[in-house]
Amino acid sequence: MANLKAIRDRIGSVKNTKKITEAMRLVAAAKVRRAQEQVIATRPFADRLAQVLYRLQSRLKFEDVDLPLLKKREVKTVGLLVVSGDRGLCGAYNNNVIKRAENRAKEIKAEGLDYKYVLVGRKAIQYFQRRNQPIDATYNGLEQIPTSAEASMIADELLSLFLSETVDKVELIYSKFVSLISSRPVVQTLMPLDPQGLEAQDDEIFRLTSSGGDFKVTREKVTRATPESMPREMIFEQDPVQILQALLPLYLNNQLLRSLQESAASELAARMTAMNNASDNASELIKTLTLSYNKARQAAITQEILEVVGGAEALG
Numbered sequence: 001m002a003n004l005k006a007i008r009d010r011i012g013s014v015k016n017t018k019k020i021t022e023a024m025r026l027v028a029a030a031k032v033r034r035a036q037e038q039v040i041a042t043r044p045f046a047d048r049l050a051q052v053l054y055r056l057q058s059r060l061k062f063e064d065v066d067l068p069l070l071k072k073r074e075v076k077t078v079g080l081l082v083v084s085g086d087r088g089l090c091g092a093y094n095n096n097v098i099k100r101a102e103n104r105a106k107e108i109k110a111e112g113l114d115y116k117y118v119l120v121g122r123k124a125i126q127y128f129q130r131r132n133q134p135i136d137a138t139y140n141g142l143e144q145i146p147t148s149a150e151a152s153m154i155a156d157e158l159l160s161l162f163l164s165e166t167v168d169k170v171e172l173i174y175s176k177f178v179s180l181i182s183s184r185p186v187v188q189t190l191m192p193l194d195p196q197g198l199e200a201q202d203d204e205i206f207r208l209t210s211s212g213g214d215f216k217v218t219r220e221k222v223t224r225a226t227p228e229s230m231p232r233e234m235i236f237e238q239d240p241v242q243i244l245q246a247l248l249p250l251y252l253n254n255q256l257l258r259s260l261q262e263s264a265a266s267e268l269a270a271r272m273t274a275m276n277n278a279s280d281n282a283s284e285l286i287k288t289l290t291l292s293y294n295k296a297r298q299a300a301i302t303q304e305i306l307e308v309v310g311g312a313e314a315l316g
Helices: 002-059 093-110 122-130 148-163 240-315
Strands: 077-083 114-120 135-139 169-179 182-191 203-211 214-222
Touching (some): 093 182, 122 135, 148 182
Parallel strands (some): 114 135
Antiparallel strands (some): 169 182
16 A cells, blocks of 8 residues: 555656646747747837948948948957856757857867857856856846847947957857757857848748647748838938948847847747656656556455455355
8 A cells, every 4th residue: 555655646746747847838838929029029120220231331331431340350369148048947958059159169269269258148157157267247137038128238248348359259159049849059240240241131930829739830931122222312411430330239239139039939949848848758657657556556456355355265
């Protein structure tokens, strides 16, 4: 009977764990939807900003414009902005981006260059602090769905490092959202800005839907209209170079915000998948334990019947 009680307690414990993982899966799914809505909400501003920059690029030759954010200099120190999560229970999400950052640092070191980390997310901060890596700034406790204010705060730090020539190049390492079950750590150069990166390109958005109680993601291609060049007779109230100097930090902030949003979507999707797998494993474990419980209970009943029959025969 002690064995039966232990199995029964284990079944109850696994059922409680399944309730928790299922709740976490639903919460993550709801937040993925919110992340998607935020990406869509910020798209009009991003599109208009890209169009204005594209038109200025067609009017000016960026190579002839002496602006700090466009100036390429000899690289001696690289700033690595690493975006991770604050919490675990999201599969290999944090580990993948941290390993990608480590590999990139090794590549930079092999080229004879120095590097500094700017870390976003408690997991990356704890990992690199334990290994005494060169860390310039850290950010944690950010909103689960990133905001423009948070992106601006991080961008200001990066601008300070770049403009003071503490670093000569800034690279962003984050998880690019691919699907609900897949994300890919990528490395993207943030500064100096590349004029070619300002050209209009097709984009994709993801839509999270449910079918038969299961979540699925669909990708939709968004084709942007190619912006027209500014007329030659257009007169600027300000020097176009001053306008460009004011818009480039906004463009940098927008690029950073988009990357933070993709990282958040990747983390939430990874957590949703991990909790879904945990719930499935719990269901399988409950089935196995129930079968073991039924076998043990049947064996106990059979043993009791044999004891009764044996006692009756002895009395007879």
